Amino acid sequence: MDLRFSDDDERFRAEVRAWLEARLDGDFRDLRGLGGPGREHEAIEPRMAWERELGAAGWIGLGWPAPSGRGASLWRQVIFHEEYAQARAPGRFGHIGEYLLGPTIAALGTPEQKGLFLPPIARGEQMWCQGYSEPGAGSDLAGVTTRADLASGAWEIHGQKIWTSHAHLADWCFVLARTDPTERRHAGLSYLLVPMRQRGVTARPIKNLTGTAEFCEVFFDGARTAAENIVGAPGEGWKVAMATLAFERGASTLGQQIGFAGELAAIIAAVRERSADRDPEICRRVADAWIGLRVMRSYALRVLAHGEQGELPLAGLGAKLYWSTWHRRLGELAMDVLGPEAEIIAGAPYGLTPLQETFLFSRADTIYAGSSEIQKNIIARRALGLPRSS
Amino acid sequence: MRFAFSEEQEEIRRQVRRAIADGGGVLAARRAMLEDAATDLELWRRLTRDLGLAGLAIPEAHGGAGLGWVEIVAVIEELGASLACVPFLSSACLATAAILEAGTPAQHDALLPPMARGEATATLAWLEAGGDASPAAIETAARVAQGDHVILSGTKRHVVDGHTADLLLVTARTPDGAVALYAVPAAAAGVERRRLPTMDATRAQAEIVLSDVHVPASSRLGGGGWPPIGRALAKARIALAAEQVGGAQACLDLGVGYAKVREQFGRPIGSFQAIQHTLADMFVLVETARSSAYHAAWDGEHEPDLEITAAATAAYCAAAFYRCAADTIQVHGGIGFTWEHDAHLYFKRARAGRTLLGSMTDHRDTVARSLGLGPLGTQESR
Ligand SMILES: Cc1cc2nc3c(=O)[nH]c(=O)nc-3n(C[C@H](O)[C@H](O)[C@H](O)COP(=O)(O)OP(=O)(O)OC[C@H]3O[C@@H](n4cnc5c(N)ncnc54)[C@H](O)[C@@H]3O)c2cc1C
Numbered sequence: 039m040d041l042r043f044s045d046d047d048e049r050f051r052a053e054v055r056a057w058l059e060a061r062l063d064g065d066f067r068d069l070r071g072l073g074g075p076g077r078e079h080e081a082i083e084p085r086m087a088w089e090r091e092l093g094a095a096g097w098i099g100l101g102w103p104a105p106s107g108r109g110a111s112l113w114r115q116v117i118f119h120e121e122y123a124q125a126r127a128p129g130r131f132g133h134i135g136e137y138l139l140g141p142t143i144a145a146l147g148t149p150e151q152k153g154l155f156l157p158p159i160a161r162g163e164q165m166w167c168q169g170y171s172e173p174g175a176g177s178d179l180a181g182v183t184t185r186a187d188l189a190s191g192a193w194e195i196h197g198q199k200i201w202t203s204h205a206h207l208a209d210w211c212f213v214l215a216r217t218d219p220t221e222r223r224h225a226g227l228s229y230l231l232v233p234m235r236q237r238g239v240t241a242r243p244i245k246n247l248t249g250t251a252e253f254c255e256v257f258f259d260g261a262r263t264a265a266e267n268i269v270g271a272p273g274e275g276w277k278v279a280m281a282t283l284a285f286e287r288g289a290s291t292l293g294q295q296i297g298f299a300g301e302l303a304a305i306i307a308a309v310r311e312r313s314a315d316r317d318p319e320i321c322r323r324v325a326d327a328w329i330g331l332r333v334m335r336s337y338a339l340r341v342l343a344h345g346e347q348g349e350l351p352l353a354g355l356g357a358k359l360y361w362s363t364w365h366r367r368l369g370e371l372a373m374d375v376l377g378p379e380a381e382i383i384a385g386a387p388y389g390l391t392p393l394q395e396t397f398l399f400s401r402a403d404t405i406y407a408g409s410s411e412i413q414k415n416i417i418a419r420r421a422l423g424l425p426r427s428s
Numbered sequence: 429m430r431f432a433f434s435e436e437q438e439e440i441r442r443q444v445r446r447a448i449a450d451g452g453g454v455l456a457a458r459r460a461m462l463e464d465a466a467t468d469l470e471l472w473r474r475l476t477r478d479l480g481l482a483g484l485a486i487p488e489a490h491g492g493a494g495l496g497w498v499e500i501v502a503v504i505e506e507l508g509a510s511l512a513c514v515p516f517l518s519s520a521c522l523a524t525a526a527i528l529e530a531g532t533p534a535q536h537d538a539l540l541p542p543m544a545r546g547e548a549t550a551t552l553a554w555l556e557a558g559g560d561a562s563p564a565a566i567e568t569a570a571r572v573a574q575g576d577h578v579i580l581s582g583t584k585r586h587v588v589d590g591h592t593a594d595l596l597l598v599t600a601r602t603p604d605g606a607v608a609l610y611a612v613p614a615a616a617a618g619v620e621r622r623r624l625p626t627m628d629a630t631r632a633q634a635e636i637v638l639s640d641v642h643v644p645a646s647s648r649l650g651g652g653g654w655p656p657i658g659r660a661l662a663k664a665r666i667a668l669a670a671e672q673v674g675g676a677q678a679c680l681d682l683g684v685g686y687a688k689v690r691e692q693f694g695r696p697i698g699s700f701q702a703i704q705h706t707l708a709d710m711f712v713l714v715e716t717a718r719s720s721a722y723h724a725a726w727d728g729e730h731e732p733d734l735e736i737t738a739a740a741t742a743a744y745c746a747a748a749f750y751r752c753a754a755d756t757i758q759v760h761g762g763i764g765f766t767w768e769h770d771a772h773l774y775f776k777r778a779r780a781g782r783t784l785l786g787s788m789t790d791h792r793d794t795v796a797r798s799l800g801l802g803p804l805g806t807q808e809s810r
Contacts, residue, residue, distance in 0.1 A: 039430060039431060039432065039433065039434075039498050039722070039725070039726045040429065040430045040726075041429065041430075041431060041723070041726050041727070041730070042429070043429060044429075113429055306799055306800070306801070309801060310800065310801075315796075315801040315802060318793075321792075321793070321796040321801045321802070322789070322792045322793070322796060324796060324799065324801060325743075325792040325793070325795035325796040325799070325801075326743075326792060328740070328795055328799060329740040329743055329744050329792070329795060330744075332720070332740050333716050333717075333719065333720045333740075333741075333744050334716075335723075336716075336719040336720045336722070336723035336724075337715065337716045337719040337720070339429070339431050339719070339723065340431045340718075340719040340722065340723070341719075342429075342431075343429055343430060343431035343432060344431070344432065346429075353715045353718075354715075355711075356708075356711060356712035356715050356716065359708075359712055360712050360716055411705070413708070414704065414705040414708035414709070415701070415704065415705075415708075417708035417711050417712070418698075418704035418705070418707060418708050421708075421711055422684050422698075422704075422707055422708070422711060423684070423688070424684065424687060424688065424696075424698040424699065424703075424704050424707065425688070425695070425696050425698055425699040426699060427699050427700065427701045427704065
């Protein structure tokens with residue numbers, strides 16, 4: 039056991055920190071703390087400029103293999119995320135391209151695709167969205183019905199996606215579509231790369247329960263993309279789509295936890311301000327939240343350390359379930375600390391305080407990226423080897 | 429960054445596992461808990477004489493292995509998995525830490541070597557009637573007597589393995605109101621002890637009545653005061669947390685194993701989603717608790733805030749073990765409610781752990797205080 043970063047890694051940390059401080063005290067000083075879950079509507083244009091600033095400095099694609107990326111170790115990626123969160127740098131628009139599509143192309147794309155897509159993502163100039171879910175296919179993703187047919191050198195796409203984050207801002211979408219109508223379920227799917235800014239694509243933001251919109255419904259009405267804009271062979275879409283999800287190695291989890299710590303600190307400040315600590319029950323719930331966050335960090339460190347060399351350990355399968363459940367409870371604690379004041383929003387029509395945002399948005403944490411129930415099914419099958427239900 | 433045990437540490441763990449398996453595992457615990465000593469003497473002999481584990485955390489200069497809490501955690505996790513009835517927690521963890529934290533070098537020299545050799549065991553006698561874990565609750569008195577002696581009188585309760593330990597480390601209040609720790613041979617005149625019957629029969633507690641026990645003034649460990657005792661308790665809490673991780677894992681294993689073979693409605697109960705989700709929740713508890721206990725073992729030796737680290741992991745692991753033990757009974761149905769099945773042994777061990785070295789409420793209050801939240805009563809720090 040040695041839970042310290044190496045001196046080299048600490049030097050890297052200092053480099054990241056200095057860069058972030060300089061920018062966020064300088065031209066981008068108004069962006070600290072903006073964006074992120076539940077607040078994606080904030081400062082869109084300046085945050086797009088920030089993406090390009092990150093890209094120009096070489097911070098995007100840190101973990102991608104060279105030459106498209108910098109091939110940084112998992113720990114360096116962790117450090118970057120920690121510093122990013124510590125500096126309260128703005129919520130990213132580029133994360134879907136950088137962390138989902140980029141690694142997929144780097145691993146499974148053709149040389150032409152690598153040349154075409156990785157550089158603009160790394161420059162922070164090309165935004166992506168993820169077109170998996172459909173009205174009829176959520177947890178059961180193999181039920182997608184969006185169709186794509188190859189005709190005169192291009193795929194023509196018909197169908198509807200939903201809950202597509204940032205679709206209204208994205209330049210491209212990776213779409214899971216059915217390309218072989220004779221096959222069912224997981225077979226006959228393909229992973230297509232589709233430009234969003236074209237006539238056959240309509241993205242309509244959907245207002246979520248925080249009153250803001252970050253996801254959309256997306257209609258494909260004869261949208262087109264070139265025949266070569268497919269990752270893997272036709273019919274291999276399921277495999278590629280799952281690979282995309284598996285690239286999430288948890289490098290961002292420690293950074294995410296710094297954000298959580300900030301929320302917890304705000305709750306503790308509210309407890310003091312309102313003298314809510316007269317109630318020992320509140321004190322103990324705050325203690326539980328603090329303990330839970332500390333446990334989260336221990337868990338993440340252990341899983342990252344084991345996953346550094348290759349496959350993520352089975353022990354880590356509980357990470358999503360754990361943090362999302364913790365975060366939801368944190369939001370509830372925040373409301374109970376505030377008492378009746380919890381009801382009063384920041385302003386009409388529906389401006390929320392940060393703690394209200396935490397409370398409301400955390401309801402999504404246990405739904406997206408594999409709901410809690412799906413997480414438990416996965417743990418039961420893969421980690422515990424229990425037989426398939428029914 | 430390395431969050432894993434070294435090959436040497438894994439080897440110690442394997443040796444412990446082998447020793448436990450050779451002795452019959454939980455069956456040996458079942459036998460031991462019926463004996464008055466509540467100790468699996470054969471296993472203790474192997475752990476101490478053959479493997480030298482009683483002195484794991486004792487410096488080499490005093491006959492120990494000179495290792496630390498990371499090794500302690502590896503060993504005690506295995507002991508917890510099989511409910512081993514040995515005084516490892518009380519003597520090799522709690523009392524050893526107390527002597528190391530509170531004692532002078534001369535006292536280390538005098539007290540630790542026989543413990544390292546496994547010839548003597550010790551325990552900490554700190555709680556009294558009411559079980560209040562705060563030092564303010566200590567009423568046992570240390571009076572000054574003629575000839576450089578001290579007279580101890582009072583009653584200690586919930587003393588882990590207190591009826592078998594050779595040496596009792598007794599907290600007492602000195603005439604100036606401070607707390608001090610005294611090393612009292614269990615055989616000293618005026619010491620009367622009896623085993624308290626406990627719901628968890630795998631770990632014995634004793635009541636110890638001190639009726640004007642004369643000890644030399646030099647048996648006071650170091651200069652006195654609560655802080656070293658607090659640190660020793662913190663270290664023991666980390667060990668107990670790791671023991672609970674072992675217990676929780678055993679409960680999960682029992683539950684998963686049974687869910688795969690027990691059939692109802694024509695299929696294994698492990699195919700029912702309600703059972704799967706219960707077991708999945710247990711899995712998350714086990715893995716998070718394990719991460720926390722390992723991390724605490726390392727942090728405890730490298731970071732400040734030992735007591736907060738310990739309180740956090742103690743509260744979390746105690747709750748995790750309890751939940752896993754309770755749920756394994758549920759997953760087993762009727763058989764899980766029998767005396768014959770092991771589930772209740774884990775359940776009772778888990779229950780006991782919630783209040784063994786301070787209650788879960790105490791631990792959470794410690795954390796809350798560290799966050800500047802109160803008033804929850806102040807810990808005396810003299
Ligand atoms: C904020 C947010 C952002 C999102 N962003 C994107 C995005 O960018 N791209 C994208 O493609 N999708 C996105 N999604 C969609 C998300 O992946 C789906 O919502 C999720 O997969 C669940 O699907 P569903 O909404 O259809 O719910 P359903 O699958 O219908 O689930 C409804 C309920 O049934 C439960 N359930 C379903 N199946 C089972 C089962 N087998 N066992 C037990 N319980 C089950 C679920 O857990 C849930 O509680 C986003 C969602 C949210 C909330």
